[in-house]
Amino acid sequence: MLPSLVIVFREVFEAGLIIGIVLAVTTGVAGRMRWIVGGVSAGVLGACIVAVFTSGLSQLFHGSGQELFNACILGFAVLMLGWHNVWMARHGRELAAEMRAAGAAVVEGSKSLAALALVVTIAVLREGSEVVLFLYGVAAAEGGASFGMLIGGFIGLILGALVCTLTYLGLVTIPSRYLFGMTSTLIALLAAGMAAQAIAFLEQADILTALDKTVWDTSWLLSDSSFLGRALHTLIGYVDQPTGMQLIAYAATLGAIAVLMKLFSATSEPRQQAA
């Protein structure tokens, strides 16, 4: 029971943090639960499919299929998160003003919701496929799904949902006028961290070898494997021994999102004033 509890919790924990942030980001947007629940469901389905095809996936691209797949879906999530932030920079204020009025803003808002729902799907898919593989392995070894394994997995899932709820509740206590800036920052950091992680997968697959030396080591201060290190890894992309290329990807993602947000919010302002 304990191994399945620990594994399920560890994986669900990471997805839970991301879902919690997405819930906080979309506070008050009509129809968001449909999108987020849809995102989670698609993620669970995707996780099962990926788990079933892991063996085949691993053999693709001279054995680098897994790494390429992970790097691609992480890259896609980075694009979705970046796009969401840019979109919010442009429409955020209008959206906040018309939040409760079901109108054009909500229809427009669903585009951004779709992007975030995809991020949720990817998070659940990545973490979930490992859960499925592990539980399947345990069940296969024990000659069937045991009661203890199911209970362990269930408790792990509940604890993960708790992390998600706490993240959400923690974020929504932030006064609404700071919430936008806070969540935009969180989303940008989340995206940058995912970009750095995608680089790590490409380095592991030996596809990317430029600047793959460790730049600094802060494992003495906060290790990646510690609980806090893991949480910060998911949230802001903390890595105790980043490579040069990871740092470049991290900075480039943050920079690109910041510049695009500035660019798009600036161009929309004169139009609003004229109207």
Place this chain on the structure above:
Amino acid sequence: MLPENGDKPVPVMTRNKHAMFVSMLLASIVVLGGSVARAEEPVTVSITIKDHQFEPAEVHAPAGKPLSIAVKNLDAIAAEFESDSLHVEKVIPPGREALLHVRPLEPGRYNFFDDFHRATHGFLVVP
């Protein structure tokens, strides 16, 4: 394109500067990439997983050289070879072998484990 319009040709100096800047940028990328890209073949270390044990549980590799770790899973269930200090994680389906590339390492002791069976662990020694 502007020079064709006739009214405001770009000064030759500026164009040259641009060309110089771009070529310098390209050159630096080539040099940077070239100097960092490996000329040497990676060292390969082989490990097998059987009955939830790494065999061998202690492996050695030279410092400062690109390294590949080949992990063969002989168990009937999937394993996930993972190491925080080596920065790798990869699911290995039953009966399969996975190759993981590790960046050049400083001397030290690097721990690795099977993320699906945490009791299964071993370490890499870089003298």
